[in-house]
Amino acid sequence: MRTYKGYLLDLDGTMYRGNEVIEAGRRLVHRLNEAGIPHVFVTNNSSKTPEEAAEKLRLLDIPARKEQVMTSSLAAARYITRHFGESRVYTIGEHGLHSALKEEGHTTTRGHSDVVLMGIDRSISYEKLAQASLHVRRGVPFLATNADKAIPVEEGMVPGNGALVSVVETASGKTPTYIGKPESVIMEEALAMLQLQKKEVLMVGDNYDTDIQAGIRADIDTLLVFSGVTSSGELPHKEKQPAHTCDSLDEWEI
């Protein structure tokens, strides 16, 4: 088995499920730290700041600093800087998204905008969706943090950002540029934090359609762990296979 100089690690389904730690995930991070192997946590969750995501990990006894977390919000804010410069962003989203935009020097606006950016917003309103649709129909570039259709809560699966985005998509007839996994935008940003070559890095996650596809599209080796969304039985039906698979991250030798 080949070794890697750096790791990109998914959070939900890989490090924890909801508020419950996945022990083998926790042990992998400790092993990486002991071996001095750099790693970055990569999450599509746009609602939290990197510091909040790191804090959640630390509460589960998984060491993490905010500089080790790439969220879809942070990746979106940096993408906007690179493509549009300092921007006025019509923003639908929660605290983590507003915070990332501010930290990157953008302003959020309800008026004239350079970019429309949508992330999950559990305070969504018709007025927010209507204004976003009007901006997008007028030709303002349309971005979305991630395309996750549904997210798990205690009672079951509820609408994710991809579901909310579909309102503006349907009303405007325009599809956004997505930032999060499986798109490579977030992967490139995470890779930049590691300062390593693609072939030196391994992407680890539990979800074939987001984590593994993100690795494949970004040309980064992947390890699929069967601790979350994707089961081993689904894998034979996938056209492109992960480089490695395991039932538990305890099996993985770094």
Added chain:
Amino acid sequence: MRTYKGYLLDLDGTMYRGNEVIEAGRRLVHRLNEAGIPHVFVTNNSSKTPEEAAEKLRLLDIPARKEQVMTSSLAAARYITRHFGESRVYTIGEHGLHSALKEEGHTTTRGHSDVVLMGIDRSISYEKLAQASLHVRRGVPFLATNADKAIPVEEGMVPGNGALVSVVETASGKTPTYIGKPESVIMEEALAMLQLQKKEVLMVGDNYDTDIQAGIRADIDTLLVFSGVTSSGELPHKEKQPAHTCDSLDEWEI
């Protein structure tokens, strides 16, 4: 030109645009009344009651009684009665939808439901969409008043019910049964009000994709008037043609 014993008449784009009457539409209704030809107004707008829709017409000097109006809300409420009997309906919608359900003897609920029904709701919230998604994922039958993607307001086009429905559709992976035009459910209900045979009736409207398609699917002759959404230039690209077309309803001899 053949004559018809009854008429089904679209509202927005045919009788008026926003709050402005379309004179030739108004004159057609007066001519129908003078000739004693029965007619029913058929609208996908679920937010108003039949009485409110009739009142709007009367304010524009178009004679109308509530018994002459078929809304997608009323058609939905009757469809539920026929298919599920008296039901507990998890309802997303405005006044017109709640009122139609109540009048048909259904109850609206936030708890256990027999049916999920979505109409336009400009007080939409994440919680409403999440609960609807959970109900639909549990297998509760899923209905929607209409699939209109966008609706016109002064500033442009904003999300219609079809856009809001896409949230629950995306999150649940299930497509609703639509009631409004171009589906034939609303047409059958409107036809029942006329008490005439399909071949005796003409459907009049300005929108090929809703009004004319509704007539074609319900096997009712159609008259497309170029006073609203569909222009004459678009028509050659359509596979199935309306029975008749006109630039103004003044040209139409009843």
